[in-house]
Amino acid sequence: MHPIVEKVKLSEKACLLKIKAEHISRAMPGQFVMLQHRETSEPVPLSILEVSEGYFTCFVKGVGKSTLELIEEAENLFYVAGPLGKPFPLGHYRKVAFYTHSWGIAPALNVAKALKAQGKELLLFHTSEDFYLQEEAGRVFDEVIHDGELRALHVDLVASAGSNRLSKRLTSIYSQKPVISMVNTHMLDAVGLCLVCRVLVEGKQRLACTDGPWFEAHLVDWANLIERESAYEEQEKLALEEYRKALRRKSLKA
Ligand SMILES: Cc1cc2nc3c(=O)[nH]c(=O)nc-3n(C[C@H](O)[C@H](O)[C@H](O)COP(=O)(O)OP(=O)(O)OC[C@H]3O[C@@H](n4cnc5c(N)ncnc54)[C@H](O)[C@@H]3O)c2cc1C
């Protein structure tokens, strides 16, 4: 059991969780964890926002049953696996632009802090209406743009997180520049066995959990990933409806 030592609600649908878990302290920039609330809950991949001695913090945006369960109910976690995935390739770039959508701000901040420590110039282009952790972004990035209309910036490296559609669009906007993107896939075991997180990179099957989650975006088959996003839509809708009903019953009893 891993206690959640602090839960900061940022809205009805988003929160920060500070979790006691010694083994995550060694995480590198851009890695993620799998969190499981109860033994019967689905494991959820979440980016590591920050680590401190014996603890780490992550940001949760509620989109379905498992993320809402973490926001609404979790006080302890049955299981915390990680740190997982390959770290972000920091490289020798001078000026970096991070494009983010929704929860993509969390991995972007985590990586940006490491890039800032190397003296890089950092721009943030946040594209979705929900813009959490704005103040922190203002402290870490040299310039912050919040706009739904994508445009190109003069930088050496482009990075993106939070949306496969966004990453796909960036490959056309920046056809001549390196773009490193976090692929967004469903995940189950996160150790390379279930193949749920498979991604086609240069026509070859790769796994987001062990080979990723960061890939050179021009090499990724985004259309395939986007098509598979809705593979479990019906089951996810049903799970969310059932969960909302259970929450209502619980509040009536209280
Ligand atoms: C490497 C990685 C890092 C992530 N980091 C964060 C983070 O820091 N904070 C955060 O809030 N979220 C993060 N996510 C996304 C988060 O894992 C999903 O939102 C979560 O698993 C959804 O579970 P759910 O049961 O709440 O929703 P579900 O019921 O599973 O899904 C609800 C809706 O979201 C879509 N969806 C769910 N998961 C994904 C997915 N991974 N890719 C594309 N569409 C999906 C479904 O198709 C459905 O429309 C990350 C995902 C990955 C792969």
Ligand code: FES
């Ligand atoms: S989550 Fe199962 S192989 Fe990646």
